Amino acid sequence: MTPWLAWVVVTLIGGLVGLGELVSRYRDAPFRAATSPPGVVYIVLNAVAGVAALALSRQLGWVMATDRGDIPLGWVLAAGFGAVAVLRSSVFAVRAGNQDVSVGPSALLQIVLQAADREVDRTRATQRALAVDRAMEGVSFEKAQAALPAYCLVLMQNVPQDEQERLAREVAALADSEMPEAAKARALGLALMNVVGEGVLQAAVRSLGEQIR
Known part of the structure; x- marks a missing residue:
């Protein structure tokens, strides 16, 4: 060489x-x-x-x-x-x-x-906050908590089982929390973004439309 x-x-x-x-x-x-x-x-x-x-x-x-x-x-x-x-x-x-x-x-x-x-966390935190606001605007946590995670996981074909189970636990914890509805929806979006990414989340929300609003 x-x-x-x-x-x-x-x-x-x-x-x-x-x-x-x-x-x-x-x-x-x-x-x-x-x-x-x-x-x-x-x-x-x-x-x-x-x-x-x-x-x-x-x-x-x-x-x-x-x-x-x-x-x-x-x-x-x-x-x-x-x-x-x-x-x-x-x-x-x-x-x-x-x-x-x-x-x-x-x-x-x-x-x-x-x-x-x-440093990356600080930079990404700002970007993620803006991204989840755009993606989850008008989304109802009550309507989306089952449909949106299921749809995102169907769109993604290779999410490991342990990640799916961890996501399910996070969604269940959000459902049991006393946070305001809007905060729950944003937290749901962030949990999904960690697994499927920003683009898939936005596409899933657009696709489900009024069913989760």
Whole structure:
């Protein structure tokens, strides 16, 4: 593998792993989270780790280029995935109160991830509030609590059973709560948005129309 391609590959390995983590944490709008400033920092940190691992390996003479100057693919993959593993490792754990605190690269990565979580949560909270207001305007919780979740889940063909059960518990808790009707409807919309996303929720509300208003 040519040197320039090797650098591209290790960058992609680290970046895609970071992207995958963010996507799994923000199911309702994964790519909005990934393209936010803190999300980009997290992805770049993972990508830089891969590049640094390959650079260090070459500097220490661990990676031997071929006669043509190419870098073996195995070493490139080892550097990329090795950096990802090292970033998530801990040297030892310290007991602090009732918690075990990891000491090592994973601690730094966790701090960055938590900062990204908070910033993305704040950004997404504003966007989600506006989105659920638009989607659930005029929707009656009493009429929608059974029909809307069922219809959204039918539209989505691959929602895991555990997520469906968790959604059912959330809807049941809302039905038993003493919140105002409008607040219940918004909370129902947010619960559905977490599972099916903003676009599917809006489409389902439009499709059901007056049946849930």
